[in-house]
Amino acid sequence: MNILLVYPLYPDSFWSFKHALKFISKKAAVPPLGLITVSAMLPSAWNKKLVDLNISELEAKDILWADYVFISAMHIQKQSVSHIILECVKLGTKIVAGGPLFTQEHHNYPQIDHFVLNEAEITLPLFLADLADGHPAKVYKTDQFADLSHTPRPDYHLLEMKKYFFMNIQVSRGCPFSCDFCEITSLLGHKVRMKKPHQIIHDLEELYRLGWRGPVSIVDDNFIGNKKEIKYQLLPQMRQWMQQHNYPFVFNIQSSINVADDHELMSLMVETGITSTFIGIETPDETSLHTCNKLQNKGRNLLQSITTIQKTGLTVSGGFIVGFDSDTPSVFQRQIDFIQKSGIVSAMVGLLNAPRHTQLYKRLEAEKRLTKETSGNNTDLSMNFIPKMDYHQLLDGYKKIIAAIYATKPYYRRVRQLFLNYNHTYKQHQRINLSLIVAFLKSMYIIGIIDKGRIEFWKLLAWTLFNKPALLTEAITFAVYGYHFRTVYGLNPG
Numbered sequence: 001m002n003i004l005l006v007y008p009l010y011p012d013s014f015w016s017f018k019h020a021l022k023f024i025s026k027k028a029a030v031p032p033l034g035l036i037t038v039s040a041m042l043p044s045a046w047n048k049k050l051v052d053l054n055i056s057e058l059e060a061k062d063i064l065w066a067d068y069v070f071i072s073a074m075h076i077q078k079q080s081v082s083h084i085i086l087e088c089v090k091l092g093t094k095i096v097a098g099g100p101l102f103t104q105e106h107h108n109y110p111q112i113d114h115f116v117l118n119e120a121e122i123t124l125p126l127f128l129a130d131l132a133d134g135h136p137a138k139v140y141k142t143d144q145f146a147d148l149s150h151t152p153r154p155d156y157h158l159l160e161m162k163k164y165f166f167m168n169i170q171v172s173r174g175c176p177f178s179c180d181f182c183e184i185t186s187l188l189g190h191k192v193r194m195k196k197p198h199q200i201i202h203d204l205e206e207l208y209r210l211g212w213r214g215p216v217s218i219v220d221d222n223f224i225g226n227k228k229e230i231k232y233q234l235l236p237q238m239r240q241w242m243q244q245h246n247y248p249f250v251f252n253i254q255s256s257i258n259v260a261d262d263h264e265l266m267s268l269m270v271e272t273g274i275t276s277t278f279i280g281i282e283t284p285d286e287t288s289l290h291t292c293n294k295l296q297n298k299g300r301n302l303l304q305s306i307t308t309i310q311k312t313g314l315t316v317s318g319g320f321i322v323g324f325d326s327d328t329p330s331v332f333q334r335q336i337d338f339i340q341k342s343g344i345v346s347a348m349v350g351l352l353n354a355p356r357h358t359q360l361y362k363r364l365e366a367e368k369r370l371t372k373e374t375s376g377n378n379t380d381l382s383m384n385f386i387p388k389m390d391y392h393q394l395l396d397g398y399k400k401i402i403a404a405i406y407a408t409k410p411y412y413r414r415v416r417q418l419f420l421n422y423n424h425t426y427k428q429h430q431r432i433n434l435s436l437i438v439a440f441l442k443s444m445y446i447i448g449i450i451d452k453g454r455i456e457f458w459k460l461l462a463w464t465l466f467n468k469p470a471l472l473t474e475a476i477t478f479a480v481y482g483y484h485f486r487t488v489y490g491l492n493p494g
């Protein structure tokens, strides 16, 4: 059997990092971890080939080679999915689809032959058994959640590693919290299911064996969902492995804000090589936090928690939302002030949306306020429901936030704020290579000479050299991110 695994194209968005990747001559930020995990669950005798449209083209000869084309997608990849389906239908190759997009709306894709939905550990073996019998069904789904201790190591060898900025691994699925707009818990449940530490060490071994050195993203939606296991089982073993291998990787995670309450855990993370975390802050407004059931953020000094995390040695990036029912026009300036004070350099601000199957979706459906499905793109200004605040007022306020935090001056001021808060302790053993030198020269030319905000850039470098010389690489990296954000938001005419 010949299987072609196809990963659809991402549009240009906050998370694509497209405009930053060109500095380091990479094609995509992260590889398709779901697809290469599914690949590892297929019979080993089958031939498998991966085409990630974010790094290469889909060619007719590949589709014709395949007995089946496997697609995995998220909502943001919808447009590319339609194109792939058209090509496969035209060339007569059958399609098997899975992943979040199809799990939530497979009924919108009648041209697809088979759906392997929810978690592939459960549904894929059923499909494979029926296929072997010659009678595969149209839809395989389950309301059970998989035991991850049997999940195989992803087929990392299928990747063209050099074309990605990060490699990625998965440690757990599920989140104990119940934020009402979040689709993670409807897809993956509240019970946190973890891989065993030896599985994670095997993943790291494989990445190391394949020659990867550098950033590794831990994709879990909340890495500390099962804090006890992470703290007492996984991290001590990862730390030891990292030490034995001379610190080849640097990790980033996503976590809930309560990570700030456990200093020992944060220190262990830093010693393991975790240097940054993404946290859903959402809003400084207590009423909105209550309405959306973000209880872990309520009743705490959020700014203080963020500073505590930064002081321990983790940079924080954050998600922010406007469009809650209780938001008043004052929320826009409050968000700006909060973000500026926090030193959260990468602040993902989005308009509230209600993904299917979430508590928010159900409430808005009952209130007859839903207008369409979500686009999955936090930067395309779309909302899929009628907000309480006038939509145009909301949009103006949203644009005001973006302009206020991503214009060069306030952006670089925020980088300085981070550097003042941040206690930089983890030192990855980074080798200077040609691509780093090229990236440095490109950033000096594009951001330091051509870009309209070049004066602010040089001011940041001078300030960093004088006050925090150990953070010079970080200063240049954040300048490159800033260039990407300004370009995505149309603030970068230069």
Ligand code: SF4
Residues within 6 Å of the ligand: 175, 176, 177, 178, 179, 182, 183, 184, 185, 221, 222, 256, 280
């Ligand atoms: S903490 Fe994050 S992953 Fe968990 S329910 Fe809330 S938004 Fe979703």
